[in-house]
Every structure is written in structure tokens, then in C-alpha cells.
Amino acid sequence: MAKNIDKLIINSPYKEPKQYWPYDRKNRNFNIKEGRRPAGYVMATPNSRAFDDPGIFVEIKQVNKIRPRVKTWREAGYPGVTGITKRLLEHWQDPEERKDRRFFFCQLEAIETLIWLIEAPAAEKVGIDIHGDGGAFERWCSKMATGSGKTIIMSMIIAWNFLNKVTSPTDARFSKNALVVAPGLTVKSRLQVLQPTHSENYYKEFNIVPASFMDKLRQGKVLIQNWHTLAWDTQEKLDVKIKKGHLRSVDKRKRREISGEAYVRQVLGDMANSRNILVINDEAHHAWRMNPEAIGKYKRTGSDKDSAEEATIWVGGLDRIHEQRGILRCFDLSATPFTPSGKKSAEEALFTWIVSDFGLNDAIESGLVKTPRVVVRDDSIATKELKSRLYHIYADDEVKDDINRKADETEPLPDLLINAYYLLGKDWQETRNEWVDVGHKVPPVMITVANRTETSARIKYAFDH
Secondary structure, rough: OOOOOOOOOOOOOOOOOEEOOOOEEEOOOOEEOOOOOOOOEEEOOOOOOOOOOOOOEEEEEHHHHHHHHHHHHHHOOOOOOOHHHHHHOOOOOOOOOOOOOOOOOHHEEEEEEEHHHHHHHHHHOOOOOOOOOOOOOOEEEEEOOOOOOOOHHHHHHHHHHHHHHHOOOOOOOOOOOOEEOOHHHHHHHHHHHOOOOOOHHHHOOOOOHHHHHHHOOOOOEEEEEEEEHOOOOOOOHHHHHHOOOOOOOOOOOHHHHHHHHHHHHHHHHOOOOOOOEEEEEHHHOOOOOOOOHHHHHHOOOOOOHHHHHHHHHHHHHHHHHHHHOOEEEEEEEEEEOOOEOOOOOOOOEHHHHHHHOOOOHHHOOOOOOOOOOOOOOOHHHHHHHHHHHHHHHHHOOOHHHHHHHOOOOOOOOOOHHHHHHHHHHHHHHHHHHHHHOOOOOOOOOOOOOOOOOOHHHHHHHHOOO
16 A cells, blocks of 8 residues: 655745655655656556556646746846836735735736746747747646635736836736636636726735825736637627617628627727736637547537637637737636647546646645545445446446436435445534544534536435435
């Protein structure tokens, strides 16, 4: 058996990680290692059904090349940056300013990397070649674990751009118009804190900018849209609108131009006359450009088709905005920046434009996120019988099809899932008893993340009844 990890949190969330828990595949052990975990991700071993498959580590070479250069640049005092940028960097790290609201290392590194790419001397970036998604505008992705504070990064990106542009209007590297695209209405509502005029805006709440800079910040415009808003009319729909008088009839040669103009005004509203717009994609793994090899894959129905449709609308809408007004740059934030490769139905490809990485293992070891639990109870006879199935519960034949469909909340869950919850519940009960014994008054919490709303409703119904 693999050696147990007795202490998962081994780094400070406010400093660069100094050690990590690598897995020794040969000896099936975890042994702490000095230094920083290389940027990368773990993919399942092909055709492996082992319950303890450690997977295969895939390095993100570009990030591992950028990291040490950003560190050297940081330690040198950020040479090449504007006065405004230097002031912000100092403000974000000032011990007096940050008594109550310290930023995590991963947040500072993410924004520093973006600043380095734009403002550091060109000589420091020799050999860095970021391959985009094949579109006409530039994309950079910050890969950050869920729970590590991506909204903070968004507010930093906006403040950095707006303040520089307002201070130096002719500096083409910056913009004072930001379009933030959200993956759903709930997230769109949550992101309203990015509006400088919002009553609970992050710029004040987290002290993103010095108080004296707030007036400058408000001179910029932030538009937050759900990806559905980027849907565009087909030529057939436009013809109907022209026929009904909703659009003015024009020479056919100009119709594409007019439809593009109408689209921009519809999507951008008050920002419609702006140019060189800054785009921020939240949960950017939904915004991928269709690989020609993958098109055949999405002729089927279901969630795959829905995913492809969403991606096409999202990226296609940005393309139209770029054609009409110009997108200065697109900043992507995601914990899972993968896109279907089109080679195999289960195969995915990592975004090629990732510039910084602070993944789930890093976040766990720094104490930033909740600890994931796998249903394993060594003192249970049921566990011994179900152990390998519990490790792959979402791929289990009994579970997979059942929870990947629309179903009424009253429909019973698969027996394997019920057993898993029973075992987790026993873990919860034992933890609660331990906490009570040492004087904790607040009980532990068990959180479930479901794959779709129907499954979530069924789980809630099962617990309630």
C-alpha cells in the first residue's frame, strides 16, 4: 500500500511553495520533496482500471520556462513597468495595506506573469512563443484551481489596464473598456463586483487600488455578459428582420457589414463605440475554437453537442466583436483549460496559451481549497467488496448512464451511489464525534458537487427523504 500522507498542508498560501508531495509510482509511496511542484497535470493511465492508478504526469513546459523568469524579474524590482503598474504592485504587497486582506501567492504570481508579458523588457522574453487558438486575437490563460480566487485576478487585470490607459491614453498596450464573459447567469450575477460603481465592488472590498485611484478607475467601462448574449442572428433571421422593418433594407453587398454593426451594438450596448476592447473569459474552458477534426464528433446529441454549441457561440461572438471593434487581448481564467481534440471521444487537449499554473494539488498543499475525499473505509466489509468501484464511481456501468440523463428528482439513485454516501456519512459522523470531544461547536460539512442539476436534485431528494 502507498504511504499515508499525514499532513496535506505543507506550504504557506502567501509564499511561493517550497515543497510538495510527489508520488513514487515504482515504490507506491508519497515522499515529501523540496522545491516547487512543476507545472502540469495528471492524466489517467490509458486502459488502466486499477483503483489506485496514479495517472501520468504531463508537464506544461511553457509555464515552467516562464516561472523562473518572472521570479528573477520580481526580485529585480519589476524593471520596465510603468509608474502606475509599479505603484499597484507595491500596493498589492505593502504589509501595512495588507494587514487584513493579504493576497495569496498564486494570485500575485498570476497577475505578475501577465504584467511581465506586456511590460518587461523584450530581452527577458526571448524564446517565449505563446501559441493561441488559431483565431485573430491573442489569448493568454491563467490556470488556477477552483477556490484560489480568480475573481480577484480579474479585478487586478481591470485595475491595471484602466489606470494605465487613463493615465497614458496613447499607450496602446492597455484598454479602459473590459468585456467580461460569464458561463452562466449565476456567475454573471456574482461577477457584478467587478463594476467599479457596485456597492460591494472588489476594488474597495479587497483594497485592489489605493483610494486616491478610484476616480481614475471609474473612467473605464466594465460590461459583464453571459455567453448566451453572444449568440448572433443568421442571415435568414436578418432577412426576416429587414422584411418586418426591424432593420433598414440595404444593398446586399453591405448587409454583412450592417449585420455585424447591429450585432456589436446589441451585445456591447454603451460600450458599442469602444475599440481595442479587453476581454476576460471566466471559466474559459467553455470557450474553445472548434477543431476541424472534432466536428464529426459533435453531430450526436446530448451534453457533447451542447458543449460544442456553447463554445461556438462564445468564441464566434468574440470573433465578430474583433472584426468590428478589435479585441486588444483576451485573458482566460480556468481550473481546467482543456478542449476536445477530436481524436478520441474521451481525449482532450490542453490550451496551448497557458502562461501560469497553480493547480489543485498546489492549492491543497497551500491550504487554499477543501480536501477532496474518496469513499474508502478500511474497517468496512462493504468497502473491501466495493473499493475498486468506488474509486471509479463515475465510470461505473451502474452509475454512469444513470446520472448523465434528465431524470425526475424522485427517481432513486443507483445502489452504488447510496452505499458511497452511507460510507461517507460514517466518516462524517466519526469526524463530528472527534470534533465534539475536543470542544468544536461547529460541525464538519460534507459537500457534494454534482455533474448536472437533475442529479443534484435527486441527491437532495434522497437526503431529505
